[in-house]
Amino acid sequence: MQRKAKHIPVYDICALQDNSGSLHDDLIIEPFGAYLKRHPHLTVPHRHSFYHMLLFTKGKGMHTIDFEQFPVAKGQIYFMAPGQVHSWQFEGETDGFVLNFSEHFLSSFLKNDRYTDQFTFLDGIAANAVLQLKGQVYEETKALMGKILEEAEQKQPLAMDVIRICLLQLFITVSRSEGSPHIQQSQQHNIVTLRNFRRLVEQHFATLKLPKDYAAMLYITPNHLNALCKDQLGKQAGEIIRDRILLEAKRLLVNRDMQIASIAYDLNFTDNSYFTKFFKKLTGITPEQFRKAIMDHNSKS
Template sequence: MAKANIPTYDICSLVMGKPTQEDVVVARFPEYLAAHSDIHFPHRHSFYHLALFTSGSGTHTIDFERFPVKPGQLYFMVPGQVHGWYFEGKVDGYVINVSAGFFNVFLKDADYIERFPFLSGVAAEGVVELTATALREVTRIFEEMLQEVATNQPFNMDMLRLLMLELFIRVGRSTQQGAIRQDMLHNNLLLRNFRKLVEQHYMQLRLPKDYAAMLYVTPNYLNAFCQHMLGKSAGEVIRDRVLLEAKRLLVNADTNISAIAYQLNFADNSYFTKFFRKYAGVTPEEFRKNIV
C-alpha cells in the first residue's frame, strides 16, 4: 500500500518559538529536534536548510540518496529537495533555516549564492566534509549567529546575513583546491547556467542540442564539457533531472502513475515505466511501495 504524501514545511512553521523570525531560524540540533518532534520524515522545505553534525551517527537521505551521518559534516539543502534523517542515539550540532529571499535586500546580484557548488541542488554536492580548521571556523560562526538571535540587538538581521555569507565563503574556500583560475570561473558559470536551464525546461526539452543552442555552444562541446566537469554527458544530466522529478511525484500516493507520465511529458504510461525501470532499477509501482 502506498504511503502518505510527503509534507512540505515553510519557515514560519519552524520558528523555534520566535514568531518574528520569518526569514531565518538558527538553533542547536537537540533543541530543534525537541521543538519539532512531530516533523514527518521524509519531508521537504520551501527554504534553504543547513545542518552541521558535531557528534552522532545514523543516515541522512536527500532526494533519495543516502549518506552516513558523522561529525564534521555540513549538509546544504535547497528548496524543494526531499530529505529525512534516521539517527542512531543522540546527535549534536546546529541547524539553520533561511528563506529564499533572505539575501535579496543585501545583495545586488540576486544569483550570488548560486555560485557556491554546495547550493547547486545536487544531493552529493550538498554534503561537505569539513577539515578540522574549517569545522572550528564554521562552529564559531554558528555560535555567533546563536548569540545574535538571542540578544536581538539593532541590525541583528544584517549581522546574520553577514555571518551567513561568511559561512558560505569559508566553506567554499575549504572545498576549493588552489587558486581560482579564470577558466575555472568560466566553467563554473557555464555549468551553473546549463543546470539552471535544465531546471527550467526539463519537462519539455530532453535533447542536449536544445540546451546547447541556448548556451551558444555546440552539442558536442556541451557533452564533452559535462563529461569533464561531472563525469556524465549532458543527456545524462537532463535524464537524471527527469528521473528525480518522477521520484518526487511518485511520493504522492494520490496521483496515479499515468498522470505522472503525462505530467512529465512521456508519450504514454508504458514508455514512462520502461524509462523509470531502466534508470531507477525498479518499476514506478515498486519504487512507490518502498518509499520510507
C-alpha cells in the same frame, strides 16, 4: 504552512518557526535538538521551500537527501536547496545547529545576486552537499553558527546584517576547507555556461528533454554543450537532463496517493508505459517497485 497537495509535503519557513516571535521571517537558527523535538514529523520524507543547513555536534544514524544516504557524524555539515527531498533516521541523542533561510535572505543583501553560485554545496546536488569538517575548520564553523544563534536571540540593532555576514563567512570557510582550485580566466566562461545549463534544466526538464533545446537557449551548438558537460561533469548533456527527470520522478513517487499515471503525465511522458520503461532503464526497477521499497523503508524507520 504544510501544503497537502498531490506532491510530497512541502514546508514553508513560517511553518517551522516557534511562537516566541522570530527575529526575521526569512530565517530560523536553533539548536538542532530543540528543533527536532518541536518537529518530530520532519523525520519522514519532505521538501522545503527554503535553504536548509545543519551542523552536527553529536549523533549517529543516517539521513537521506534526494534518495542518497549519508551517515551522521560529529563535524558533518550539509546544505540543501529548495525543493530537495530529505529525511532522518537517528540513533540516540542528536544535536548541533540548524539554520533555515529563504532565497531572498542573502540576495537582498548582495549586489551580485549570483555571488553564492560559486559555492558548489548550494547547487542542489546531494553529492556536493554533505561535508565532513575537521579540526580548526569545524571549530570555526561551530563558532559562526553560535554567533548567528546569539545574534538571533538577542535581537540587537542590525542583527540581520551581522547574521548575513557570518553566514557568508561560514560559506567561505567551508569552501576553502574543500581546497577548491582557483578557476583560470579561460575556464570561467565554460563554468558559467554549465551553471546556466543546469539552471535551465531545473526550469524546463519536464518539457524540454533534448540537449539541442538547451544549446539553442545558450547560443552554443549541441556538440559544444556535450563537450562541456563531458569535460566538467563526466556526463553527456542528455544524461544531465535524464538524471533530473528521474530525480523528480523519485520525489513524486514518495507520495503514495499520487497515481503513477499522473506522475507520468506531470513529467510529459506520452503514456504510463513509456514512463515505466524510462524509469526501469535507469534504475533497474519499476516505479511501483521503487515506491514499495521507499514505503517499506519508511515504515521501519
